Amino acid sequence: MKRACSLLIVPVTALTLAGCGGGGEGPGHDMNGHRMATASAPATGHNAQDVMFAQMMIPHHRQAITMAGQAAAKASSPEVKRLAGRIEHAQAPEIQKMTGWLRTWGAPTSPGDGMHMGDGMMSDKDMKKLDTLSGKAFDTAFLQMMIKHHQGAVAMARSEQARGSFPEAKAMASDIVTSQSAEITTMRKLLG
Template identity: 55%
Template structure:
């Protein structure tokens, strides 16, 4: 009886060990189909963290397009301190620079971490002329020559259209992107720049100008100032 009991106990122990191995293997085989780079998570919380760091082609396109878009806005804003006559325009330009410069650094970091190309900075805007809201080299040259009230009008009119383009791009990211921080930044851009568009249109109205059309940064601006 002793030998039979010992044999039975050994068999039960072996079955228990085998069951544990099978359960562990099954538990580790589900990764939720994530596109993150570092293997399958071990828990639901880890899976959620992995999903929030996954990105898709839209996220890459958003960062690669918004960086040069922001860079042009900064170029425009940095002209204001020495050329604008309105304190409100100067204040707006300062706020635009303070908001968009850090956003450029953030998006640059994303692209580097994803192993994607980072757009080069520079004053040649011809490569991005087809991008929504981007000013042409001729538009930028005209702004750089303007001073005083003429600059204020041109700056506000161009920046309204520039912001409208950014809002459109950000809306696409919100709808089609996968990377949580990129979608959050897109939402912040929509909120902030829509508010600034409203502010700039009010400034244009108070100065008696007609603003800009949606077809070109300098359209409707002849004879202003």
């Protein structure tokens, strides 16, 4: 009987102790053992700049994808349509990757209400205007707006390169600077 009780008590005690704080609670963790976002999280090597980069670049990319979707339906130039397709193809996976980082870091996927959403973002008025256009007028407005949009992304990416610490975010920032700078050159040529 004593042996049967001890076989039951030991696992119950171990489970109880594990539930009372052995799951990672302490510095950098909440009471449920989840890692909290901090200005610098040595376990993942990210800092506040990395968090801000992802939080601001996600809505920035989403807007570019919306604009690219409009180009697929409204642009008259095959070159503009191809460019829009490349933008969408490049930025959708980056959104998924950045969203994953923020989840891992325990950070929200947006910087919060009223916060600046990044350089180069189009206003609601700009987006509505673009939606009313088609053909050559659309092509011109799309290219002008996307140049401004890309310039904002390049500026944010350069800030990440300078102040970020998460290697994958810095690598993505480098890719953004390279690819979007090349696309700016292409768009300027298309504008003639």
